[in-house]
Amino acid sequence: MKEGERFCPVYAAIELLQEKWTLHIIRALLEAPRGFNELARAIGGCNSATLAQRLARLSELGVIEKKVTSHMPPRTCYSLTEAGRALEEVMRAIEAWGRRYLRVPG
Amino acid sequence: MKEGERFCPVYAAIELLQEKWTLHIIRALLEAPRGFNELARAIGGCNSATLAQRLARLSELGVIEKKVTSHMPPRTCYSLTEAGRALEEVMRAIEAWGRRYLRVPG
DNA sequence: TATTGTTGATTTGAAAAGTCAAGCACTTTA
DNA sequence: TAAAGTGCTTGACTTTTCAAATCAACAATA
Numbered sequence: 001m002k003e004g005e006r007f008c009p010v011y012a013a014i015e016l017l018q019e020k021w022t023l024h025i026i027r028a029l030l031e032a033p034r035g036f037n038e039l040a041r042a043i044g045g046c047n048s049a050t051l052a053q054r055l056a057r058l059s060e061l062g063v064i065e066k067k068v069t070s071h072m073p074p075r076t077c078y079s080l081t082e083a084g085r086a087l088e089e090v091m092r093a094i095e096a097w098g099r100r101y102l103r104v105p106g
Numbered sequence: 107m108k109e110g111e112r113f114c115p116v117y118a119a120i121e122l123l124q125e126k127w128t129l130h131i132i133r134a135l136l137e138a139p140r141g142f143n144e145l146a147r148a149i150g151g152c153n154s155a156t157l158a159q160r161l162a163r164l165s166e167l168g169v170i171e172k173k174v175t176s177h178m179p180p181r182t183c184y185s186l187t188e189a190g191r192a193l194e195e196v197m198r199a200i201e202a203w204g205r206r207y208l209r210v211p212g
Numbered sequence: 213t214a215t216t217g218t219t220g221a222t223t224t225g226a227a228a229a230g231t232c233a234a235g236c237a238c239t240t241t242a
Numbered sequence: 243t244a245a246a247g248t249g250c251t252t253g254a255c256t257t258t259t260c261a262a263a264t265c266a267a268c269a270a271t272a
Binding site for chain 3 (some may be wrong): 126127152153154155157176177178179180211
């Protein structure tokens with residue numbers, strides 16, 4: 001919450017997007033729906049405990065959707081909801097900025 | 107780095123923006139240049155140790171600029187560089203998304 | 213047939229990151 | 243004269259993230 005205790009959706013959006021791995025998850029899911037481990041690999045090796053927590057939170061907020069297609073062996077599919085897909089504009093802005101202003105360090 | 111060890115500017119941009127407080131800092135500085143404590147208050151009470159570290163990193167990457175106008179009593183002014191100002195588009199996208207999709211919880 | 217490798221998680225203890233409170237040396241305000 | 247403000251730094255403490263082990267069931271390999 002913060003910012004004088006009244007709810008600010010922009011502050012809340014920033015709080016959400018700045019959680020570690022969240023933007024990477026969005027980026028990967030914008031590309032294609034994925035399973036749990038597949039997603040972990042796609043975003044560059046997030047550990048499963050953190051990933052599970054992020055996915056739970058994003059699901060709870062209605063940004064992503066989880067479909068279980070098999071129980072044992074486990075098989076799940078995570079995809080973006082409409083709200084999630086709307087983050088494509090944020091991603092595009094970040095991509096454009098990164099390509100324009102970030103260079104290989106050293 | 108990650109993503110097969112070759113440098114990906116988009117991955118790097120995400121890594122930068124997902125550091126805690128970074129987006130809040132950008133947002134506050136897009137509004138106006140500010141001093142250290144003023145900035146801490148504006149973004150909702152980030153502690154000084156973390157803030158100092160974030161500002162150092164952003165400065166190093168050329169996103170913000172630090173000007174010392176007085177040594178004792180100390181007085182500094184942080185502002186965005188061109189690269190920093192270019193993040194306005196990212197902020198605008200985040201703002202639009204937050205207002206459209208985030209509601210007061212409960 | 214037996215081993216190995218998948219799948220989506222959860223649990224562990226240890227490492228890393230972030231927070232908190234105090235303090236610095238000095239000016240301005242009350 | 244005292245209190246409050248400036249921009250940080252330091253060391254102790256708490257929270258978050260981490261890698262590794264583990265699970266049951268099946269597929270593919272040896």
